[in-house]
Amino acid sequence: MLSIWLVLVSCIDFVLYSSAEEGLVFPSFDGRDRVLNVNERNYKKALKKYDMMCLLYHEPLPSDKELQQQFHMREMVLEQFRMNKNRHIEEESIYVFKDERVIEFDGELSADTLVEFLLDLLEDPVELISNPMEQRAFERMDEDIRLIGYFKGEDSEHYKAFQLTAEKFQPYVKFFATFDKGVAKQLTLKMNEIDFYEPFMDEPVTIPGKPNTEEEIVDFVNQHRRPTLRKLRAEDMFETWEDDMDGIHIVAFAEEEDPDGYEFLEILKEVARDNTKNPDLSIVWIDPDEFPLLTTYWEKTFKVDLFRPQIGVVNVTDADSVWLNMPNDEALPSAEELEDWIEDVLSGKVNTEDDDDDDDDDDDDEDFDDDSSDEDHYGSDDDD
Amino acid sequence: MLSIWLVLVSCIDFVLYSSAEEGLVFPSFDGRDRVLNVNERNYKKALKKYDMMCLLYHEPLPSDKELQQQFHMREMVLEQFRMNKNRHIEEESIYVFKDERVIEFDGELSADTLVEFLLDLLEDPVELISNPMEQRAFERMDEDIRLIGYFKGEDSEHYKAFQLTAEKFQPYVKFFATFDKGVAKQLTLKMNEIDFYEPFMDEPVTIPGKPNTEEEIVDFVNQHRRPTLRKLRAEDMFETWEDDMDGIHIVAFAEEEDPDGYEFLEILKEVARDNTKNPDLSIVWIDPDEFPLLTTYWEKTFKVDLFRPQIGVVNVTDADSVWLNMPNDEALPSAEELEDWIEDVLSGKVNTEDDDDDDDDDDDDEDFDDDSSDEDHYGSDDDD
Numbered sequence: 001m002l003s004i005w006l007v008l009v010s011c012i013d014f015v016l017y018s019s020a021e022e023g024l025v026f027p028s029f030d031g032r033d034r035v036l037n038v039n040e041r042n043y044k045k046a047l048k049k050y051d052m053m054c055l056l057y058h059e060p061l062p063s064d065k066e067l068q069q070q071f072h073m074r075e076m077v078l079e080q081f082r083m084n085k086n087r088h089i090e091e092e093s094i095y096v097f098k099d100e101r102v103i104e105f106d107g108e109l110s111a112d113t114l115v116e117f118l119l120d121l122l123e124d125p126v127e128l129i130s131n132p133m134e135q136r137a138f139e140r141m142d143e144d145i146r147l148i149g150y151f152k153g154e155d156s157e158h159y160k161a162f163q164l165t166a167e168k169f170q171p172y173v174k175f176f177a178t179f180d181k182g183v184a185k186q187l188t189l190k191m192n193e194i195d196f197y198e199p200f201m202d203e204p205v206t207i208p209g210k211p212n213t214e215e216e217i218v219d220f221v222n223q224h225r226r227p228t229l230r231k232l233r234a235e236d237m238f239e240t241w242e243d244d245m246d247g248i249h250i251v252a253f254a255e256e257e258d259p260d261g262y263e264f265l266e267i268l269k270e271v272a273r274d275n276t277k278n279p280d281l282s283i284v285w286i287d288p289d290e291f292p293l294l295t296t297y298w299e300k301t302f303k304v305d306l307f308r309p310q311i312g313v314v315n316v317t318d319a320d321s322v323w324l325n326m327p328n329d330e331a332l333p334s335a336e337e338l339e340d341w342i343e344d345v346l347s348g349k350v351n352t353e354d355d356d357d358d359d360d361d362d363d364d365d366e367d368f369d370d371d372s373s374d375e376d377h378y379g380s381d382d383d384d
Numbered sequence: 385m386l387s388i389w390l391v392l393v394s395c396i397d398f399v400l401y402s403s404a405e406e407g408l409v410f411p412s413f414d415g416r417d418r419v420l421n422v423n424e425r426n427y428k429k430a431l432k433k434y435d436m437m438c439l440l441y442h443e444p445l446p447s448d449k450e451l452q453q454q455f456h457m458r459e460m461v462l463e464q465f466r467m468n469k470n471r472h473i474e475e476e477s478i479y480v481f482k483d484e485r486v487i488e489f490d491g492e493l494s495a496d497t498l499v500e501f502l503l504d505l506l507e508d509p510v511e512l513i514s515n516p517m518e519q520r521a522f523e524r525m526d527e528d529i530r531l532i533g534y535f536k537g538e539d540s541e542h543y544k545a546f547q548l549t550a551e552k553f554q555p556y557v558k559f560f561a562t563f564d565k566g567v568a569k570q571l572t573l574k575m576n577e578i579d580f581y582e583p584f585m586d587e588p589v590t591i592p593g594k595p596n597t598e599e600e601i602v603d604f605v606n607q608h609r610r611p612t613l614r615k616l617r618a619e620d621m622f623e624t625w626e627d628d629m630d631g632i633h634i635v636a637f638a639e640e641e642d643p644d645g646y647e648f649l650e651i652l653k654e655v656a657r658d659n660t661k662n663p664d665l666s667i668v669w670i671d672p673d674e675f676p677l678l679t680t681y682w683e684k685t686f687k688v689d690l691f692r693p694q695i696g697v698v699n700v701t702d703a704d705s706v707w708l709n710m711p712n713d714e715a716l717p718s719a720e721e722l723e724d725w726i727e728d729v730l731s732g733k734v735n736t737e738d739d740d741d742d743d744d745d746d747d748d749d750e751d752f753d754d755d756s757s758d759e760d761h762y763g764s765d766d767d768d
Contacts, residue, residue, distance in 0.1 A: 022700060112676050289500065292503055
């Protein structure tokens with residue numbers, strides 16, 4: 001019994017001002033209800049009326065008081081963000097209707113993340129790179145999947161195919177283009193050639209068969225979309241988590257702003273670069289700094305200390321996990337040791353099931369896959 | 385008529401689980417009230433009971449329905465984060481009590497920002513740099529004010545003075561130390577020497593008179609705390625905004641992840657480096673990507689397009705502003721042009737008052753301080 005709810009917003013010009021100096025006033029809820037309950041009779045009209053629209057598709061409201069409060073909280077989060085930007089909205093499943101496209105939002109339900117997602121959708125789908133400084137900016141964005149093509153100019157039919165493809169992947173995959181000979185030369189791009197950059201890799205892969213049609217580019221991106229190392233992003237965190245490898249994720253926690261975390265991450269990138277041809281390997285890197293509300297939950301669920309770098313295997317069905325034993329900050333594994341451990345994970349030698357029913361750790365005597373002692377140390381019965 | 389509210393939390397082990405796969409479950413409100421109303425009679429007991437505690441000092445609740453809803457929203461945000469980490473809390477003024485210290489939180493009131501702030505307070509006040517990779521991590525953190533000292537070891541009395549100072553500035557100013565000769569040599573640090581790094585500067589300043597006492601370090605940091613270029617951070621945004629220069633801020637908007645924004649930022653850093661000796665100059669850099677909820681508000685208040693880089697002068701009393709005219713992305717000012725404009729701002733030639741009552745732009749004919757045409761273009765009467 002699902003009902004359709006459409007939450008639409010028209011231009012809103014006022015906010016309640018808090019005290020404090022001018023210039024930093026967060027929009028706050030003004031008490032006016034801007035949520036429109038949409039049903040089978042009025043949704044077509046609504047779709048016609050707005051350029052971009054957000055839809056929450058949800059179950060009927062539960063009568064239970066707690067769940068109502070939960071729902072109320074979500075609604076208030078959304079009220080806050082609706083006051084902020086024209087016409088949009090929500091959760092459970094959230095869809096954005098833009099032109100002919102329907103884009104699912106599968107990220108953290110917070111006003112910040114949702115508004116950022118929508119603002120990203122309003123940007124140009126292709127960014128132009130016109131000089132060496134902009135090229136440097138492009139090269140620094142190594143966390144994202146990026147494509148860059150060299151075209152004659154805005155009127156080129158191949159550029160237009162590239163633009164149409166970009167719209168299909170916006171805002172998840174970044175598309176860049178250059179019309180500048182010098183920039184193209186620096187990036188070793190020939191005319192009408194498109195390079196695909198996997199996150200954290202030094203060298204791009206060229207899409208074969210230039211000039212490429214829209215279909216060819218779409219197919220190539222879809223085939224190469226799961227990278228060897230990917231960073232968990234608030235904007236599509238649930239989508240990433242659902243894209244597991246046979247029910248597991250190899251998860252690395254590392255704070256990039258922390259010296260140990262940075263060091264561990266560099267080792268991880270080295271491993272990823274060495275193993276980029278392995279289709280079975282995809283490591284999810286999580287920077288706990290970017291998910292403060294999940295830090296405690298992860299520490300409890302996985303029984304690890306997130307003030308330090310960690311890498312482990314997580315079963316996504318029951319959140320059971322085993323973690324690589326790193327006794328202290330001075331004992332980060334080398335790239336080789338990490339690769340051995342990852343091999344053991346992929347071969348099933350290290351897995352989340354073996355230790356479930358026994359307490360001895362004689363089944364494992366290698367240095368860096370001694371997970372059982374870790375399990376013992378953090379056993380669920382000493383949860384104090 | 386202010387009352388004191390203390391919001392205390394004991395260990396909470398349960399959360400309401402949403403559906404979806406395990407591993408990414410945000411804590412959600414379970415309906416249990418964990419807010420403690422503290423008054424003159426019970427606050428001492430509360431202070432004794434908890435290691436770390438957050439206090440919201442607020443006016444009595446208004447009866448007006450809208451304001452109540454606003455307050456209710458805040459409370460729910462706080463409930464969410466209290467479920468997440470033990471003992472803390474809130475807004476209007478929020479104080480954290482930790483050991484002997486009282487730390488004011490003057491940042492964005494969102495669960496994310498507040499929890500991150502509290503987690504930062506739980507970290508070690510001094511981070512150790514022990515090898516070249518960690519040194520590289522240290523060098524990359526150029527957005528923050530950082531101090532680094534070279535000491536004999538953990539037992540050194542000078543290191544202990546450094547540690548005590550670090551606690552006083554945590555989490556706003558970052559403190560690092562090394563006991564490693566090689567790292568010290570690379571950073572050109574002599575034994576017991578402390579270097580102060582201003583954000584975005586290549587070269588540090590050495591605190592004179594080594595070895596330094598706690599008082600000397602505190603004084604030095606306080607004297608050098610307002611940098612030539614500073615990035616607005618959610619964790620102390622209101623504090624930064626209140627630290628204006630005679631009622632104005634020079635504000636630069638630039639998205640670091642955007643090629644144009646990155647290019648503009650590099651020019652800005654060059655200007656900051658050239659003018660770091662000027663005590664009258666402090667530019668606030670805002671990355672709109674980090675404040676999605678404020679983007680629309682800023683665009684309306686300042687009448688600028690934040691999809692492009694901008695620099696302007698803002699009067700913090702009335703949010704009146706003038707912006708440097710940059711006709712298009714290909715016309716970013718050079719460092720020299722930017723310096724000329726900044727000089728005009730500091731001398732009062734460019735200011736927020738001149739254009740208030742006239743529409744002509746003959747009072748200004750230089751290329752890059754032609755703000756009046758900008759004002760006209762974005763006049764408040766064409767707010768459609």
